[in-house]
Every structure is written in structure tokens, then in C-alpha cells.
Amino acid sequence: MSLITRPRASLTVQRxxxxxxxxxxxxxxxxxxxxxxxxxxxxxxxxxxxMMLPFVTVLSTSLASRKEINAAGGFxxxxxxxxxxxxxxxxxxxxxxxxxLVSLAITITGTLxxxxxxxxxxxxxxxxxxxxxxxILLMVLFTLLFAPGMIPMYVLVKELGLLDSxxxxxxPGLVNAFNLVVMRAFFMNIPEELYQAARIDGAGDWRILxxxxxxxxxxxxxxxxxxxxxxxxxxxxxxxxxxNDTGKWPIQLVLxxxxxxxxxxxxxxxxxxxxxxxxxxxxxxxMLALLPILALYPFLQKYFTKGVLTGAIKG
Numbered sequence: 415m416s417l418i419t420r421p422r423a424s425l426t427v428q429r430x431x432x433x434x435x436x437x438x439x440x441x442x443x444x445x446x447x448x449x450x451x452x453x454x455x456x457x458x459x460x461x462x463x464x465m466m467l468p469f470v471t472v473l474s475t476s477l478a479s480r481k482e483i484n485a486a487g488g489f490x491x492x493x494x495x496x497x498x499x500x501x502x503x504x505x506x507x508x509x510x511x512x513x514x515l516v517s518l519a520i521t522i523t524g525t526l527x528x529x530x531x532x533x534x535x536x537x538x539x540x541x542x543x544x545x546x547x548x549x550i551l552l553m554v555l556f557t558l559l560f561a562p563g564m565i566p567m568y569v570l571v572k573e574l575g576l577l578d579s580x581x582x583x584x585x586p587g588l589v590n591a592f593n594l595v596v597m598r599a600f601f602m603n604i605p606e607e608l609y610q611a612a613r614i615d616g617a618g619d620w621r622i623l624x625x626x627x628x629x630x631x632x633x634x635x636x637x638x639x640x641x642x643x644x645x646x647x648x649x650x651x652x653x654x655x656x657x658n659d660t661g662k663w664p665i666q667l668v669l670x671x672x673x674x675x676x677x678x679x680x681x682x683x684x685x686x687x688x689x690x691x692x693x694x695x696x697x698x699x700x701m702l703a704l705l706p707i708l709a710l711y712p713f714l715q716k717y718f719t720k721g722v723l724t725g726a727i728k729g
Contacts, residue, residue: 469704476500476697483691499690500698509660510668514702516580517647517664521706524584524646529639531589532597537623539594540601551598558591564655571656582656583664587645593638600634601627636714647707669703672696 446454471489478490479497504510539547539554567586576582604627612622628635650666657663663671673696 472697472700476694476701478691478694480691480694483693488693500694501702503690504695504698504702509663510665510699510702512661513663513665513668516662517666518706520580520583520664521643521646524588525639525642527584528588528590528593528642528646529635532594532638532642533623533628533635535589536594536597537601537619537627540598554589554591554594558595568655577656578658578662579656580662583649583652584646586652587649590642590645593641597631597634597638600631604630640710640714643710644707665699665703669699673699 471491474493475483475488475490477496477498477500478486478493479495479499482490482493482495505514535550538544539551541547571577571582571586576585608626609622612626617625648666650664650670653662653664653667654670657667
């Protein structure tokens with residue numbers, strides 16, 4: 415009988431220890447109550463509605479007819495007679511179509527060049543024993559604390575002969591110091607044994623970078639590429655400083671001039687004969703400025719958190 419009762423006693427002791435351990439858990443580890451879950455759901459729903467309402471209003475106004483806009487006094491929340499006349503108008507030619515193509519070209523070219531320079535420089539700075547790596551890294555970190563002023567940048571761009579050129583919108587921001595530091599930290603976390611094994615097999619630095627480092631760095635490359643793309647797409651201040659020809663304006667500068675400053679686009683600028691409502695045209699320009707970047711986020715969302723955390727946290 416003693417042999418049978420001892421295991422039962424030990425099981426009782428273990429269950430008691432488990433229950434006491436559960437009782438000693440911190441409050442933040444406890445599962446949320448139904449009331450707490452319901453309150454969180456209500457708060458999140460309200461926040462989503464508040465954030466989505468301006469976007470829905472802009473989209474609805476861009477699809478509204480002249481009659482609905484006049485009846486609503488400007489903005490329309492739910493158009494009963496949606497029409498794509500504003501989009502067909504601004505995309506039929508003229509300044510808006512040209513600005514969209516300019517922004518796409520600048521964003522694609524700038525992002526690819528920025529990724530190329532950032533990846534190669536981060537890989538070089540992540541390796542020990544590279545001549546001049548420490549002074550270069552210190553200069554990069556120095557730019558995080560002290561950014562160049564507007565007048566020195568303008569003088570530099572002018573002396574390089576880049577005024578009224580698209581390169582003036584790409585070269586000044588070719589390498590971002592924060593993105594470089596994040597990518598360098600990620601490269602430093604790759605096990606050194608991989609590099610050593612590749613060198614034993616006779617691989618050089620370029621082959622190691624393209625065959626080993628880059629396939630392991632898809633997450634951080636996607637995130638850094640998204641940062642660069644958003645920066646190039648949303649930039650308008652450099653275009654306002656360096657571009658004198660209105661035919662070279664990107665979409666963000668057109669958006670600022672004709673939407674934010676409330677200047678009206680005429681039929682000649684749009685290359686059409688009949689003008690839709692000015693309010694719907696302005697909101698259609700806003701949507702064109704938002705959609706390309708919004709379309710990228712769903713494809714890069716799975717890399718976003720992983721890429722940032724892996725590149726920023728060591729170990």
C-alpha cells in the first residue's frame with residue numbers, strides 16, 4: 415500500500431507547486447478578461463474608424479459627381495453616382511500624368527541606387543580589419559547628429575551642376591545614416607563561421623555578399639528599401655529648391671502646389687477640353703500620391719517587424 419500511495423502524494427505536491435507557480439505569475443501575463451477584451455476591441459474599432467474616415471472621404475470625393483459635390487458643399491462621404499471622370503482626366507496627359515511618371519522614375523532609380531550603396535558600404539563596415547572603416551563609420555554617425563544646412567546643400571548642388579536635374583533629387587539622399595547603421599548591425603549578426611567556410615571554399619567578398627549575405631538579409635533589405643522608396647516618393651522640398659522647370663516636377667510638388675496651396679488646375683495643364691469639378695480633381699491627385707506606397711505595404715508587411723528588430727537588436 416505504501417508503494418501505491420507515494421506516487422499519489424508526489425503528484426499532489428507537484429500539482430500544488432504548479433498551482434502556486436500560476437498564482438505567482440505577474441499581472442501582465444494573466445489572460446485578459448472578457449470585459450478587457452471587449453474594451454480593447456471597442457477602442458481599436460474607434461481608432462480604425464477615425465483613421466480611415468479621412469481616407470474614405472478623399473476617395474469618395476474623387477469619385478463624386480459635380481451635383482453631389484455642390485450639394486455637399488465640398489466633401490462627399492458616400493457618393494450615390496460614382497464616376498471615374500476625375501481619374502481619366504488627370505491621367506489623360508498633362509502635368510499630373512507627367513508628374514506621376516517622374517516620381518515613379520525617381521523612386522525606382524533612387525531606391526535601387528540607395529540599396530546598392532547602402533548594402534556594399536554596410537558590408538564593408540561590418541568586417542573587421544578593413545582599412546579606414548572606423549573613420550568612415552564615425553563620419554556616418556556624425557551626420558546623424560549634425561545635418562547639413564539648406565544653403566550649403568544648395569551651393570554644393572549648384573557647384574556640381576545638378577540644378578534643374580533629376581540627379582539633384584537622388585544624389586543628396588543616396589545613403590541614409592540610420593538605414594546604414596541598421597543594415598551594418600544585421601550583417602554583424604551573421605555567424606562568422608559562414609564567412610570562414612566560404613573563404614575556405616575559395617569565395618571572395620563579392621561572392622560571399624551575393625551568395626550568402628543577401629539571401630539571409632531579405633527582411634532587412636525589404637524594410638530599408640521601403641524606407642528609401644517612401645522617402646523618394648514623398649520628397650518635394652528638394653524638387654522645390656532645385657527644379658525650375660515645372661515640367662520636371664514630381665507628383666508631390668504638384669500635390670503641394672495645386673491641392674495644399676489651393677491653386678486650380680486648368681484645362682490646358684491637364685490637356686483636356688472639359689473640366690470635372692475642381693474638388694474631385696484635387697482629391698484624385700491626393701489618391702494618386704497615396705496609392706503606390708500603400709500598394710507596397712501588404713507585400714512587405716511580413717518583413718517589416720522582423721527586418722527592423724533583427725537589424726537593430728544584437729543577439
